[in-house]
Amino acid sequence: MYNFVSGPLVWIAFVVFVGGILYQIVRLVRLAKRDKVVLPYMSLKYGLISLVHWIVPFASKNMRERYEVTIVTFAFHLCLVLLPIFLLAHVVMFSFAWGAKWATVSESTALLLTIVVILAAVFFLARRLMMPEVRFVTFASDYLLLAIAAAPFVTGFMANRQWFDYDTMVIIHMISGAVMLMAIPFTRLSHMLFFPFTRAYMGSEFGAVRHAKDW
Amino acid sequence: MGLPATVLSSVSDPGLDEAAKSLTTDRIQEVVNRVITKETAARFRTYLNTCVHCGLCSDACHWFLSNDRDPRFSPVGKVKQTVWEILRKKGRVDPYFLKECSRIAHTECNGCRRCSMYCPFGIDIAYMLFVIRRICSLCGMVPQFLQDTVNSHAVTFNQMWVKQDEWIDTLQWQEEDARSEITTARIPIDKEGAEIFYSVIAPEPKILAQLIGNIAQIMAIAKMDWTMPSFDGWDNSNMAMFSGDFEIMGRVERAHHEAALKLKVKRIVMGECGHAFRGAVYDGPRWLGWQGPPVPVIHAVDFYHELIFSGKIKIARKFEETVTVQEPCNIVRGRGLGQKLREIIAATCADFRPPEPGFEHNFCCGAGGGVINCGPPWKLSRVKGNSVKAEQLARTKAHIVITPCHNCHSGIEDIISTYKLGQHVKFFSEILMQVIEIPDELKAE
Numbered sequence: 266m267y268n269f270v271s272g273p274l275v276w277i278a279f280v281v282f283v284g285g286i287l288y289q290i291v292r293l294v295r296l297a298k299r300d301k302v303v304l305p306y307m308s309l310k311y312g313l314i315s316l317v318h319w320i321v322p323f324a325s326k327n328m329r330e331r332y333e334v335t336i337v338t339f340a341f342h343l344c345l346v347l348l349p350i351f352l353l354a355h356v357v358m359f360s361f362a363w364g365a366k367w368a369t370v371s372e373s374t375a376l377l378l379t380i381v382v383i384l385a386a387v388f389f390l391a392r393r394l395m396m397p398e399v400r401f402v403t404f405a406s407d408y409l410l411l412a413i414a415a416a417p418f419v420t421g422f423m424a425n426r427q428w429f430d431y432d433t434m435v436i437i438h439m440i441s442g443a444v445m446l447m448a449i450p451f452t453r454l455s456h457m458l459f460f461p462f463t464r465a466y467m468g469s470e471f472g473a474v475r476h477a478k479d480w
Numbered sequence: 481m482g483l484p485a486t487v488l489s490s491v492s493d494p495g496l497d498e499a500a501k502s503l504t505t506d507r508i509q510e511v512v513n514r515v516i517t518k519e520t521a522a523r524f525r526t527y528l529n530t531c532v533h534c535g536l537c538s539d540a541c542h543w544f545l546s547n548d549r550d551p552r553f554s555p556v557g558k559v560k561q562t563v564w565e566i567l568r569k570k571g572r573v574d575p576y577f578l579k580e581c582s583r584i585a586h587t588e589c590n591g592c593r594r595c596s597m598y599c600p601f602g603i604d605i606a607y608m609l610f611v612i613r614r615i616c617s618l619c620g621m622v623p624q625f626l627q628d629t630v631n632s633h634a635v636t637f638n639q640m641w642v643k644q645d646e647w648i649d650t651l652q653w654q655e656e657d658a659r660s661e662i663t664t665a666r667i668p669i670d671k672e673g674a675e676i677f678y679s680v681i682a683p684e685p686k687i688l689a690q691l692i693g694n695i696a697q698i699m700a701i702a703k704m705d706w707t708m709p710s711f712d713g714w715d716n717s718n719m720a721m722f723s724g725d726f727e728i729m730g731r732v733e734r735a736h737h738e739a740a741l742k743l744k745v746k747r748i749v750m751g752e753c754g755h756a757f758r759g760a761v762y763d764g765p766r767w768l769g770w771q772g773p774p775v776p777v778i779h780a781v782d783f784y785h786e787l788i789f790s791g792k793i794k795i796a797r798k799f800e801e802t803v804t805v806q807e808p809c810n811i812v813r814g815r816g817l818g819q820k821l822r823e824i825i826a827a828t829c830a831d832f833r834p835p836e837p838g839f840e841h842n843f844c845c846g847a848g849g850g851v852i853n854c855g856p857p858w859k860l861s862r863v864k865g866n867s868v869k870a871e872q873l874a875r876t877k878a879h880i881v882i883t884p885c886h887n888c889h890s891g892i893e894d895i896i897s898t899y900k901l902g903q904h905v906k907f908f909s910e911i912l913m914q915v916i917e918i919p920d921e922l923k924a925e
Contacts (some may be wrong), residue, residue, distance in 0.1 A: 293522060300521035302766050319600055325718050326841055327598040334536065338600075398544070399535035401551030402560045407533050444912060459530040460601040466523075467602030469600070476816030477840050
């Protein structure tokens with residue numbers, strides 16, 4: 266089981282992830298050509314300006330108004346992306362399989378980052394349950410997606426702390442990681458891929474066409 | 481402050497009630513599928529898949545904030561009740577459900593795009609609701625008063641059933657009025673090769689004719705070379721853009737631009753209206769397959785700025801009363817004219833109280849996007865949905881609210897009277913007429 270999960274399943278996960286992303290990009294470009302008002306008005310300059318204002322914390326008005334969401338969201342996403350790449354355990358496995366290696370974070374830092382992700386996920390859950398305007402637009406799929414994103418970190422934490430049976434926990438962790446990767450292109454987790462395009466389009470519309478700011 | 485939070489019982493509107501009686505679920509499904517497969521593509525699909533249901537757009541919307549943060553009025557909440565539900569049922573919804581969709585999309589969203597400035601992904605939520613408007617319109621499900629203006633556009637190429645002889649009569653009447661004060665004031669009709677083609681919205685000749693007289697005087701003082709057409713295409717308004725009847729929208733915009741092209745003018749200057757600018761510069765050309773308008777279109781605010789700062793008109797004295805400004809969505813968020821608007825106010829008014837939030841972040845008046853055009857049945861809902869505007873205006877402690885847009889003018893007027901703010905609305909041209917310097921040689925006795 267361990268061999269399957271740390272071998273072929275990783276392959277499957279990455280193939281589905283990369284292939285799915287490529288498929289979505291191709292589909293997006295095709296659809297953009299059919300949506301005749303998209304491509305003629307896209308502007309690299311204004312798209313980037315808008316993107317910068319929404320990727321730098323507090324650079325837009327709503328990011329300042331909802332500062333608590335901004336802080337948690339940025340912390341969550343930064344740690345979500347950076348931790349799997351710079352975790353010692355992951356780098357060791359990668360190095361074992363492919364030879365290459367790179368810098369890693371210390372174990373205590375990794376622990377801190379994991380807890381940040383978990384606490385952020387709890388914040389998002391609380392937000393969904395407690396704020397009426399968020400609860401109103403929440404479905405089972407939203408809880409499921411949050412669980413899928415949080416699971417690798419929760420199970421990774423549990424494995425690292427050696428809660429329950431380590432071997433089982435590690436397998437579950439790897440499965441959850443694979444599930445998350447495969448879910449990204451085909452669920453709302455694809456906002457990771459699409460948001461630069463929607464942001465660039467709105468930035469182009471507001472900035473290039475309408476000479477106004479959208480932040 | 482605000483109206484009591486009573487639950488509005490269902491509003492009676494023949495445009496919706498009668499349509500519901502004759503529609504079937506099959507017909508609705510056919511229209512839904514046709515619109516979604518043939519008229520939507522990247523934006524619709526991508527926005528659906530990218531929205532993570534975070535609800536951050538809620539704080540942007542005056543409807544949400546004014547209705548005690550009721551989630552049914554948040555932008556994403558409105559999309560949930562319409563788009564998501566229709567897609568979940570694969571278009572098989574009954575006519576009474578579609579009636580609710582029209583209530584939400586036609587009367588509870590102004591398409592002001594403030595929500596797109598609050599969404600981290602820049603999702604065009606107004607666009608999603610306009611797709612619903614499109615579906616509703618193709619099913620004949622449109623609030624009656626709004627549909628009537630669209631019918632007028634279809635028959636007379638103007639919004640208010642104005643006939644050609646009434647139009648020409650009005651121009652001649654206003655020219656006479658203008659000449660009684662300024663001897664050189666003229667309204668040149670059908671002047672080929674003029675520099676400026678001036679267009680207005682149909683309510684101007686119908687109920688606000690003095691604004692046409694005003695512009696005749698301003699043009700005379702500034703010695704501008706201008707004209708207005710005697711034929712169809714003089715009306716730059718476009719209610720079809722808001723009902724979802726994009727075919728008529730296209731016809732109306734084509735008529736407007738072709739009238740200007742026929743008179744071989746250099747540019748179109750339009751009166752103080754927001755949606756007319758949007759229709760002439762964005763929505764119309766795009767439907768017609770043009771990159772932009774064939775003749776440059778200049779909004780009144782831009783034009784007044786040019787006149788004042790180039791010295792073509794001079795300001796004799798400043799307007800003394802305390803003023804604030806309603807920054808129309810379609811020319812500030814929609815054209816970045818917020819700075820120029822403030823500059824012309826600074827040049828003409830002594831005591832300006834800025835609204836907070838301002839510029840692109842200012843709140844919609846609640847009347848635009850076709851909402852006020854849905855008529856009296858929906859007025860209570862509309863003013864109830866904008867108590868934040870009333871609070872904002874009250875905070876400025878100004879006496880006059882400058883509204884360089886017809887919909888804003890009426891919408892703010894309704895808010896002022898409902899919430900008893902004691903303020904008054906004025907178009908910018910009304911203030912300009914009071915402060916403009918009239919050269920002695922032009923003054924009539």
